[in-house]
């Protein structure tokens with residue numbers, strides 16, 4: 001093919017390619033056209049492969065002609081490709097926008113009540129039925145309310161039991177909900193039935209079962225002739241209702257300065273069913289309800305005469321109970337703001353509200 005013939009052939013190829021591209025409406029067909037023209041065995045591709053057949057003094061010119069043509073065809077195919085792609089995406093959009101009333105709605109990401117709140121509400125309802133009022137106390141407490149009023153004097157070793165956040169104003173972040181006992185006694189006097197759910201704070205190293213911020217429910221019942229059997233019956237009702245199963249309780253002596261006698265009420269471990277697991281520290285039992293008979297000094301500090309009245313108190317580990325109820329193994333998720341890790345597993349005691 002001499003140079004003139006070559007020129008004419010190039011013009012033909014360009015015109016045919018332009019005509020074909022205009023006709024094509026599918027992206028894939030345009031890709032086939034591209035390879036049938038520019039591919040190794042394509043119409044222009046062959047001319048490119050043939051450059052070396054020309055005498056050396058013509059090769060430069062031939063190369064220039066075919067490469068320029070290749071550039072123009074490339075540009076033309078690119079432009080058409082862009083047109084086809086934008087049409088294709090407009091069609092997709094239109095299809096997506098089309099409303100089909102027979103389709104189910106797209107799934108909504110659903111929030112739900114926090115497990116600790118859910119259990120708290122349940123406990124509040126339960127105690128209201130038993131004639132208790134629900135009180136709240138401040139999270140920033142005076143040393144007096146958090147310790148002294150509860151028979152924990154400054155020098156008492158029991159203060160070491162609680163790793164306390166001390167504030168620069170001399171107050172503390174309450175280490176337990178027990179200060180509300182004193183506040184309620186002052187507010188209502190005897191007889192008295194009150195629970196006080198709320199957040200507590202301890203300077204703890206955080207791990208799967210320790211948090212610096214957790215929830216308790218304090219309970220206090222003062223009346224004439226109140227004794228340990230009332231406390232144990234109440235504990236059984238409380239834990240059976242919340243766990244929605246028959247719970248086994250174990251009662252052990254326990255020391256707390258604000259009660260005498262003090263007891264620990266343990267519940268059989270829900271996670272392993274008593275077979276022993278890390279949650280129950282391989283014991284089959286979980287400490288859930290420290291309690292006791294209110295110490296006369298605490299009654300006196302609250303303005304109640306211990307010769308006339310007696311009462312029981314308890315400090316339920318609400319966070320721990322929620323973990324037991326819903327089979328949550330790691331306390332850290334509860335304050336994380338992302339509860340998805342605990343939403344999926346089968347919940348042990350029914351849905352979260």
Ligand code: DAH
Nearest residue numbers: 176256290291292313314315
């Ligand atoms: N306040 C105690 C604590 O956080 C728990 C407690 C124990 C509360 C015995 C009580 C009680 O009311 O009687 O460790």
